[in-house]
Amino acid sequence: MAGSAAEQVATLYDSPEGQLGPLLFGGHLHWGYWDAQHADDDFATAADRLAEIMIGKSRIGPGQRFADLGCGVGHPAIKIAKATGCQVDGVTISKYQQETATAKARAEGLSDRLTFIHGTALDIPRPDDFYDGGWFFESIFHMGQSEALAEAARVLKPGATLTLTDLPTLPTTTDDFRAFVREHIHSSFVAAEDYPGLLEDAGFELVSIDDITANVMPWLVPKLKETLAAHEREIYAVVTDATEKMIDDWVFLFEYMAENLGYMIVTARKK
């Protein structure tokens, strides 16, 4: 199924520490969207708002097929299925996430519309031109942007909308940072300016790039600290050998990412 890079990502998300993400972020495994009006919102509320923004861009309707590529524990998939009436296949490299997402869909009475596949989004077990829409929601940087876009282009129908969030590098992004995230979170980031070419090469037409760096990155560390404090007891229940160092490492990672990366939503159409 998976090469060693994908196996490393699976190990990261299957670990007790990897299982903490959804607990801290309200079931989502992506970051949040804040602005002056919503400055008091906690991480979970802001993560839910970002999911709503993504759903608003997704152009999918009742009965249509939607691919959630790198689906986490299924929260965004359930949300888009409820909001639009679409059918969703979620793909995740993490067995823990696939099982958790499947159980959640069952508990919501949505098993007939949601399927969660354990495998790699670089080799989706579906035929060409199968889906009416799809997204990579904070997942493409684990997969390699050009390989992931090529496989998405294969399974999407001509005219289908693909949305994704990615964390673009900045002119100030350092080589030390790139090496750190490659080693610790198995991620590679590209510049926003690379996206038009990446999309073109994969067979997509760029619709828009929304730079929402200011709505995400400066908020991360203060909001993470709040959520860590609010969930202290659950953290130690999930990660029984959790230490202050583990918590400090999380804060460090978020600080380092906020310093070295932006945040954007990319919308594209399959040609």
Ligand SMILES: C[S@@+](CC[C@H](N)C(=O)[O-])C[C@H]1O[C@@H](n2cnc3c(N)ncnc32)[C@H](O)[C@@H]1O
């Ligand atoms: C930061 S999480 C985002 C999860 C989810 N999209 C959300 O917003 O809650 C990244 C996700 O990408 C998935 N992932 C990473 N590499 C993958 C691959 N090669 N194939 C499938 N899923 C992958 C991980 O398992 C995880 O679910």
